[in-house]
Amino acid sequence: MRIVIGEDSALFREGLARLLADADHEIVGRAGDAETLVSVVAETRPDLAVIDIRMPPDHTDDGARAARRIRAAHPAMGIILLSQHVETRHSVELVSSGGFGYLLKDRVLDVDEFLDALTRVAAGGSVLDPEVVGRLIGRPHRDDRLATLTPREREVLALMAEGCTNAGIGRRLWLNERTVETHVGSIMAKLGLVNNAEGHRRVLAVLTYLGQH
Structure with missing residues (x-):
């Protein structure tokens, strides 16, 4: 490189x-x-x-x-x-x-x-x-859709914001990858991002969580 x-x-x-x-x-x-x-x-x-x-x-x-x-x-x-x-x-x-x-x-x-x-x-x-993510998500959120997320879904979304893959999230939270996929699918549905391409909607989800989308 x-x-x-x-x-x-x-x-x-x-x-x-x-x-x-x-x-x-x-x-x-x-x-x-x-x-x-x-x-x-x-x-x-x-x-x-x-x-x-x-x-x-x-x-x-x-x-x-x-x-x-x-x-x-x-x-x-x-x-x-x-x-x-x-x-x-x-x-x-x-x-x-x-x-x-x-x-x-x-x-x-x-x-x-x-x-x-x-x-x-x-x-x-x-x-x-992780410290950057913590500072960003510590600010007041402007999106009411976030209130519909469960505590576990918020943990998953925070790790998505750190750049973790589903496998990486599973290792961090001691979950199998299929369970993580279920949480990610639920997050996307609650944030109204089900019709976007996978990579693009992960970024949109993170932006929503950071209170800037």
Whole structure:
């Protein structure tokens, strides 16, 4: 996989590059600020961009804003945002288009899980850190359909928001996959998403749960 890294901390950037290179990925570009990142991505056309949310010049959400520009210019490119703290402003818009991940930097320490997340995002999937999901779903909901979900269905939908497959949800909740499929079908029916394609309606369900659809 060809990867660009956008990270202003040289130590973290080079450590991440070494980790990814050791996993047989090709680092085709590095950037320490948001503007350089956008240029490097345009020049190298990677499969995936791994971007720190807080970057120069403003050290606020420059990386996330650069990610939105990159998504607009290269809609098929995978994007993973990394952050030291949970910041949710840009997450829902990006996750709705697929090929997106948002992880706290601590997750990089679980190398196998992190590398798996990169693969899933590059393939068009979405991965959200559990803490990010927790912050998003903690906001007031604006959709009354959510009130019809059972506690178990809400647990299943929360794991869908993290990017889990039905099999992954089953492992997390100690349920067999057929039971998870039943819960997912019930969720889709209650949210009125039964006539959408499977991948598309999972995203719509997550957006509904995050209170933004």
